[in-house]
Amino acid sequence: MELQIVSNPMNTHTDSFVESTDIPFIQANTIPVKLKEIENNHLIPVYVKDNEPVISHQDFINSALEVTHHVFKHEKIFQPNIRVSHPIKGRTPEAKDKPAKDLLEHEKTIYYERMMFIIEIPTITDTINGNQLSLTIGGVKSYNLDNLYSKKGTDEQFKIFIGFQNKVCCNLCVWTDGFIGNLRVKNTSQLMSGIYDLIQKYNVQQQLIALQNLLHYSLTEHEFATLIGRAKLYNYLPISLKKEIPILVIGDTQINAIARDYYQDVSFCRRDDGSISLWNVYNLFTGVNKQSYIDTFLDRGVNAYSFIENLAQSIESKESNWFLS
Known part of the structure; x- marks a missing residue:
């Protein structure tokens, strides 16, 4: 690079x-x-x-x-x-x-x-x-x-x-x-x-x-499915539990779109074995962010990177992450 x-x-x-x-x-x-x-x-x-x-x-x-x-x-x-x-x-x-x-x-x-x-x-x-x-x-x-x-x-x-x-x-x-x-x-x-x-x-x-480093990390199909499920649960968590896990500010409709694009996106979909690089996951997140209103767009974009970076750190350190476990 x-x-x-x-x-x-x-x-x-x-x-x-x-x-x-x-x-x-x-x-x-x-x-x-x-x-x-x-x-x-x-x-x-x-x-x-x-x-x-x-x-x-x-x-x-x-x-x-x-x-x-x-x-x-x-x-x-x-x-x-x-x-x-x-x-x-x-x-x-x-x-x-x-x-x-x-x-x-x-x-x-x-x-x-x-x-x-x-x-x-x-x-x-x-x-x-x-x-x-x-x-x-x-x-x-x-x-x-x-x-x-x-x-x-x-x-x-x-x-x-x-x-x-x-x-x-x-x-x-x-x-x-x-x-x-x-x-x-x-x-x-x-x-x-x-x-x-x-x-x-x-x-x-x-x-x-x-950004280049995101290519070094991948999620299995099971891990990606867990991520989507946990993301849909996130907004309903008790406040005390939310304080202990990474912040996620995208909406439920956008989470659904990420799940769809995991299979259908031409450029950033899963591999044949179901795995997907964090670079592609990040682009799925930023892609659905285009449906955000102007006043929330940049904040959600920044959160998308911070969220994906946290996943990468968890994979690198082999530490548990609520969104993947």
Whole structure:
């Protein structure tokens, strides 16, 4: 395994035509949207008490783009791929008495409460088990987490990450050392500083080695069946018992999908003898995570890696693990 950095000094600007992926990195109830559409057509929420604007989705994305270009100035950087959910609809004053079905396009207003984006750097890649991984930076903004009934100057909350995207399936590989789940800032300068600090502290090789190591461990068919059964029991455990075992935050529907994909997934299903590598199990987890809502997506992605890593540690040390025993 060797990280490939293919420098492209003749192209240091965002590619105007290529997005960071042409396959959704998250699905659930999200829709795709272009940055220009957000900038030109979407309203910007304000603080109720002073009518001052919040840090908008476009401010967040452009801040991340600026930092990315600064840090990776000799790399090719794709256009951000953006997904949004939970639309907040409105109308212009002159259309206040119209039935909704009669509204013209210019009379409608909208912004989205939740937004997630990724920025792919396709010249920084690696390959694990035949799967190409590309370095990816992104973030999540959910206005529902902010106190918009106060005044400007109140902390606004953001989630940011740097990690890898598996180009076979567009699953995102995010772990604790490349993730900040509650970045609180008051302005875009603080936001850019937070993004920059995260990128500077992130260790590319450390994550790649950790992901590569998952290939060294496998579950038998019986162990995988036990894992699925225990995962379905997990949410019903007494709190006292939950404290003693690894945290698992995926839902029951997603567990069912993992069981299905164990047999049916083209890229990450079981071997002929029923065994399955932890690399494949991890990708089954990150695959079903694409059905999570935007505001829980990154947290569940981080938990997926931590959970699978705990299984690997148990196998390595030959210690008992509640999910496998």
